Amino acid sequence: MQSLTLKRPDDWHLHLRDGDMLRAVLPESARDFARAIIMPNLVPPVVTGAQAMAYRDRIRAALPEGADFTPLMTLYLTEETDPEDVARAHEQGIIHAVKLYPAGATTNSASGVRDFDKVRGVLDRMAEIGLNLCVHGEVTAGDVDIFDREAVFLEKVLDPIRKRTPGLKVTLEHVTTQDGVDYVRDGGAGIAASITTHHLIINRNDLLAGGLRPHYYCLPVAKRERHRVALVEAAVSGDARFFLGTDSAPHLDEAKQSACGCAGVFSATNTMACLAQVFEAAGRLDRLEDFTSLNGPHHYGLKPNEATLTLERQDEPVVFPAGIDTAQGRVTLFDPGFPLHWRVRAD
Ligand SMILES: NC(=O)N[C@@H](CC(=O)O)C(=O)O
Ligand SMILES: [Zn+2]
Ligand SMILES: [Zn+2]
DSSP: OOEEEEEOOOEEEEOOOSHHHHHHHHHHHHTTOSEEEEOOOOSSOOOSHHHHHHHHHHHHHHSOTTOOOEEEEEEEOOTTOOHHHHHHHHHTTSEEEEEEOBTTSSTTOTTSBSOGGGGHHHHHHHHHHTOEEEEOOOOOOTTSOGGGHHHHHIIIIIHHHHHHSTTOOEEETTOOSHHHHHHHHTSOTTEEEEEOTGGGTOOHHHHHTTSOOGGGOOSSOOOOHHHHHHHHHHHHTOOTTEEEOOOBOOOOHHHHSSTTOOOOBOOTTTHHHHHHHHHHHTTOGGGHHIIIIIHHHHHHTOOOOSSEEEEEEOSSOOOOOSEEEETTEEEEOOOOSSOOOEEEOOO
């Protein structure tokens, strides 16, 4: 049997939510991942160091017995964020990044930033102390086509921010376009990008052709095939600026299968199997560890994990559940649309 042993992976972009949903989805990430950058877009959002610490404690309390999983907390940047609170939370080791949501860009982003000048003080302080800014990279203007919102954001928002605050470390989260990949490659020091599992696998036809597939709807929305191909090339290249952030974002089925469905794909359970398949198809299984386990820690200034994870290939397709059950209802698991032949060995 073919097998592949990697340093244990980390997830550099994860939504765990809270309460019943947290309890249901956390074991799905803790099984394969050692650490994850935890998104702060709760309702209400996690905006202060004290709130991040309280949320971290709720996550720790929800971990299954014996799990080895460290949540790396983030703060949700608002126009009222206090630079000193951010610096203190960083110094105390509570937070590992600050998250910028343009107001209205995605799920639970109403308290995000409208006027980027108002957060300059925080960004300057972050550059001084070497704290990373995670960015949902889409403009929200109604007159910008949804398929162009990432490319326009790079030019109109991100590049000016980086020019005004040199030295700011940035993660362009869930990059979905060739434009984003090029921007990161040519972007000089301090910029990297996370790539999701699903954006390596689906394009906009999978979402829209032959019927609307609400479980493939996420933001940024999946783009043309040529963009997906660019993402795969970046992921398998070994380039240290690209790493895994699953953006596993659970919503109840009733919220997705609706006349106005929520954005978010839940992929925690089968991400490692999906990625092994993508890297195998590209003939680059040798680069999987860079993408899932080495490049992310490098960008965040952390050591790779000591522990390892082994993937095994089997001829028979591996069967994953269609979804998981929460106390509030069902959450459908990402369906890659092809059989998966890799499984994580249970040690
Ligand atoms: N990616 C998504 O489509 N949804 C995320 C928010 C986000 O990461 O933009 C969510 O919180 O559900
Ligand atoms: Zn986002
Ligand atoms: Zn997200």
